[in-house]
Amino acid sequence: MKSKRNHATPSRHFASDNYAGICPEAWAALAEANHDHSPGYGDDTWTQQAADLIRDLFETKCEVFFVFNGTAANSLSLASTCQSYHSILCHRLAHVENDECGAPEFFSNGTKVLLLDGADGKLTPDEIERAVRRRIDIHFPKPRTVSVTQATECGTVYAPDELAAIGRTTRRLGLKLHMDGARFANAIAYLNVKPKEVTWKAGVDVLCFGATKNGASVGEAVVFFNREMAREFDYRCKQAGQLASKMRFLSAPWVGMLHGGAWLRHAAHANRMAALLHKKLRVLPEVKILFPPQANAVFAELPQAVIAGLRERGWKFYTFIGEGGCRFMCSWDTTAADVEAFAADIGALLEGTMKLPSTKSRRVSSRQSN
Numbered sequence: 136m137k138s139k140r141n142h143a144t145p146s147r148h149f150a151s152d153n154y155a156g157i158c159p160e161a162w163a164a165l166a167e168a169n170h171d172h173s174p175g176y177g178d179d180t181w182t183q184q185a186a187d188l189i190r191d192l193f194e195t196k197c198e199v200f201f202v203f204n205g206t207a208a209n210s211l212s213l214a215s216t217c218q219s220y221h222s223i224l225c226h227r228l229a230h231v232e233n234d235e236c237g238a239p240e241f242f243s244n245g246t247k248v249l250l251l252d253g254a255d256g257k258l259t260p261d262e263i264e265r266a267v268r269r270r271i272d273i274h275f276p277k278p279r280t281v282s283v284t285q286a287t288e289c290g291t292v293y294a295p296d297e298l299a300a301i302g303r304t305t306r307r308l309g310l311k312l313h314m315d316g317a318r319f320a321n322a323i324a325y326l327n328v329k330p331k332e333v334t335w336k337a338g339v340d341v342l343c344f345g346a347t348k349n350g351a352s353v354g355e356a357v358v359f360f361n362r363e364m365a366r367e368f369d370y371r372c373k374q375a376g377q378l379a380s381k382m383r384f385l386s387a388p389w390v391g392m393l394h395g396g397a398w399l400r401h402a403a404h405a406n407r408m409a410a411l412l413h414k415k416l417r418v419l420p421e422v423k424i425l426f427p428p429q430a431n432a433v434f435a436e437l438p439q440a441v442i443a444g445l446r447e448r449g450w451k452f453y454t455f456i457g458e459g460g461c462r463f464m465c466s467w468d469t470t471a472a473d474v475e476a477f478a479a480d481i482g483a484l485l486e487g488t489m490k491l492p493s494t495k496s497r498r499v500s501s502r503q504s505n
């Protein structure tokens with residue numbers, strides 16, 4: 136088939152960090168774990184070592200469980216904080232609400248998820264308190280757990296003092312604090328603080344620590360700082376089909392990535408690529424940057440013709456995340472050359488649309504696009 140394009144189809148994309156493959160450190164650990172026999176269901180040395188490395192990283196005696204994905208990590212850990220008559224408070228744009236097909240409600244036997252507003256994908260103590268005080272009668276599902284996402288669905292990052300303030304509020308109100316850390320590494324790379332500063336020291340009871348998007352093959356860790364809450368969590372995992380039989384292949388990548396610091400290097404690299412893309416896009420007057428890009432994503436509004444043109448050139452990215460606009464996500468293997476090529480295509484397409492007389496009226500918010 137004849138192509139209109141005179142350049143190669145891109146081999147890397149800006150759709151999601153899960154488009155990227157397995158990083159060399161995780162791959163090497165998987166290969167090493169593939170020698171000889173090892174006990175199943177987590178009774179192996181890889182799983183022991185991975186859990187110990189996570190305990191070292193957080194500088195505390197936490198309980199660690201490895202599950203297959205973030206939806207399971209979030210919904211099972213949230214379920215362990217709640218009874219079915221409780222409610223979970225999260226941001227309106229939270230993955231827990233929008234991208235888990237009702238799994239948190241399902242695994243908690245009906246706990247209601249209540250949605251809160253907040254700029255840049257973040258909750259605030261005031262908003263939490265307002266939601267809790269709004270109804271305190273027996274007819275309303277009793278607020279029990281607050282869920283924050285770090286880094287947020289908008290590519291922003293909670294600062295340590297913002298989280299500490301949320302933690303003080305949840306404690307005062309008798310609530311539990313859950314953190315969706317699918318991109319926790321990107322948040323730590325941005326903040327340059329010790330992981331404990333934005334977790335248990337800030338009052339986080341349980342963290343879903345993501346590895347997949349950071350370069351692992353598959354798997355997330357559920358980290359209970361509140362160890363009482365971890366009671367019988369192994370049964371919950373088993374019942375939900377989340378107890379891996381050959382668990383070493385979930386845990387070995389953690390060893391590869393934590394040992395030697397690849398987890399943080401990869402996240403910092405992804406963040407740098409997003410910063411580079413932001414630098415290239417923010418000077419273009421037709422491009423509106425939607426959130427401060429602090430982690431590994433840039434959210435931007437572009438003219439529809441440019442979005443269509445990028446897709447025609449083979450670039451893949453999402454337009455349905457958050458509040459609309461395009462989401463450009465960088466990963467551990469995104470190169471500066473990828474960013475340059477992508478930004479150059481955006482620039483060229485913008486120039487093309489500006490030559491047309493009705494550019495302004497053609498500019499449609501991508502809010503409606505799916």
Ligand SMILES: *Cc1c(COP(=O)(O)O)cnc(C)c1O
Pocket residue numbers: 204205206207209230231284287288315317318347348
């Ligand atoms: C990707 C992601 C998850 C995990 O999703 P799975 O597809 O279930 O692994 C959780 N939270 C956020 C914010 C995410 O971006």
